[in-house]
Amino acid sequence: MASKLIDHNPLLKKPVLTVLSILHAQGDMDRAALEAAAQQQWSEQYRQNVPAIIDTVVRAHLVTETLFVDGAPYEGTIEDMQTDASLEEGVEVSSTISLAQAGRDVLIDYAPDATLAALVAERPQYHDAYLAVLSACAADGGATRDALEATLNELPALAVDPETKQRSVYPQYFIDALEAAGGIEWSGSWRATPAGKTLIDA
Template sequence: MAASFEITPTDVPNGAEGAPLPAWDPKGGSHPRIADNDDPVVVLAPAEEAPDKRPASERIASAVQNLPGQRAVVLAVLNACREQCEDDAVAAVVAEAQRNSRSVYGPQALCSILERAGALSHVDGDGNPYRNEEVEPVRVVEDGVEYLQAAEPPVSYWVATEEGLAFADADDPLARTLALLDEQARYAPIYQYLLGACAGGAATKALSAWVDSHELTQEPRLYVAHFLHELEESGALEWRGAWTTTDTGEEVLARLG
């Protein structure tokens, strides 16, 4: 999200002992002269981001929607955190869920996003809010020489909130996929083809040859990536080194006949 700014007046002297500010050096070094008198200098200061007052359930749904291709990872994390789960254990869950994909969202980034959304809480071993404080180094004496050694921070844990668990428990990929097909009934032949073609795994290039040339995708112009994304988000397809139909996708395919 782009940072927002507000104008803040600040009493800043116009230079050492009232001397005018130096001219702007475009190669760096000096700021452009703002004023030749003692008027307050106007500077830009970051504005505080307004708190998101939506219910946690809405914030969680919105966060997941803004994490394309990460729904299964989010669900894996929430289910793993039904009880307090150490940082390293959460990292292992994320690594397993992302083993077949490349993602810019690592464990810490995902957990932080889910924490802000209200799906996870960061706690210490006693279940209290985790305080990320600087750990004092430890004095160590070795062979008569004393030195400071970095201390390990206390172990922290992640635990799913009631709202986070409610989101995980309400997940219904079958209903979501059927709703997708109902909303985009015009493209039912495309979706049916993809679910069938991916039953044994299929590459994007092979799928695009059929989908991108189909009459249904010409106007408005749509490409195979659109349909693959929709099926992945619904839970009917997964990327496992190739696009692969999930159990949900197979059930939907059976219903389509």
């Protein structure tokens, strides 16, 4: 299942979705154009560079890459070209990258509306806590980590267990979970995304 790529390495989620979303919006692109478009949206928080992520989605069959030599389709990979004695020096090599059905499925599965709904459905006991964080982040100027912790610490879901004197869950869980699901993002402060604001109003 293609989504296992992200499930096994959550840090790939945002850069992979960035590349797939560009192809979904713009259609087939040559690799150079895709790299340039992705670079414009790339975050310094992404741990891999644009070419590496494009290679990753090609290998995962989320996209298909068709190679051309002097305008004619080439049956093989870039690696094949490097050892292909039939190719003359100076040939023009290009490629077209297309969004595969598996890539479209990943975009649907990891759309913020879907991931936020799944997050709340999996832990309905924290519904109020999720909404409290989203509401704070939706305010003008967003919210600091300290402000979010103060808001959450007032909720019953985060109360200290009288027997163990421990919390069953800590404020950072809600921040991490909502960021991973696409409900909040860091931009100088924690801010609600459009999907996060939609959940508030639901």
